Amino acid sequence: MLLPPLAITISSSCSFFSYCIARTAARQAAASPDTAETTSKDTIIICSTRDAFIRELLVELRISIDGIPAMEDADTPLTDAQELILSTPISAILTTDAISVVYCPSIHHLRAYLSSLSSRYSAAANPALDTAGIPPYLAIHSMISLHHLSAEWSSQGLSRTLSAAIDTAAAISHNLLFSVSADSRTFGIAAELPLINSRMMRNNTKLKGFYGGEGFEDEEDDGSGGAQRDLRFVGRVKDVVRRWCRIVDIDSLMEDVAHQDRSSQDVLV
DSSP: OOOOOEEEEESOHHHHHHHHHHHHHHHHHHOOTTTTTTSOOEEEEESSOHHHHHHHHHHHTTOOBTTBOOOTTTTSOOOHHHHHHHHSOHHHHHHOSSEEEEEOOSHHHHHHHHHHHHHHOOTTTOOTTTTTTOOOEEEEESHHHHHHTSTTOSHHHHHHHHHHHHHHHHHTTOEEEEEEESSOTTTSTTOEEESSOHHHHHTOTTOOSGGGOTTOOOOSOOSSSSOOOOOOOEEEHHHHHHHHSEEEEHHHHHHHHHHTOTTOGGGGO
16 A cells, blocks of 8 residues: 655655665565565665765765865764765665666756656556555655755645656555755745746736736836836745655654664655
8 A cells, every 4th residue: 555655855865765665675574585586676866966965975974075075064973864875885875786876967857757658557567565564655855945946946836746746656556755845945845936836927028016916016126227026926845745745854763763663654755
């Protein structure tokens, strides 16, 4: 049985990937020898290029790269998540037979890949529940920040991608989880975003607010020669995400994994 999609708030990428590794390990441990080779892979979609992803991990692990010195707090003890990533070679994460890693550096790449996943799977051919009844997962990392860098940074654009991801996960019988920054003011869970995307707003030449409608004008002089300000509706990432997903903190999930509570499906997301 598939669980509701999870939006996992994280403070670092290492914490998200350490959870994914632990989740995969638990699922593999539950596999019987007869089904281990036919079990569907867990899938992690990374919303960036491979080089950018590796640099992101190395910076978090305080490893100097390309002549860039390590962070000033290099003497601070590493977190459990960072230790797990260090003890699991990055090359092993990227090439493991249990996890399929895919890089989608743009919204168009992400949506196209999700569409291709749906077309490649069929219910009859998908052995998603052959591992002690535990479905594989479809994880998406940095999806929110990917939207922030595009014209799809809006409630409308984010909802479109979430809908596609949920439909795909259901079609291929995978549990869906994706990471959301708990701290970033720019693209974190509490970040603000407009209702509609910037392409539609560019067509609003009046700049009078939501859809350029009457009654949304700000007649006050803002120091820019009397130009009217854009008063379009602004919401928050959390408001959009919780319509589609259950929001959980990574620490609560890692505590469940640490206790090895096999009776709780929340552990296995």
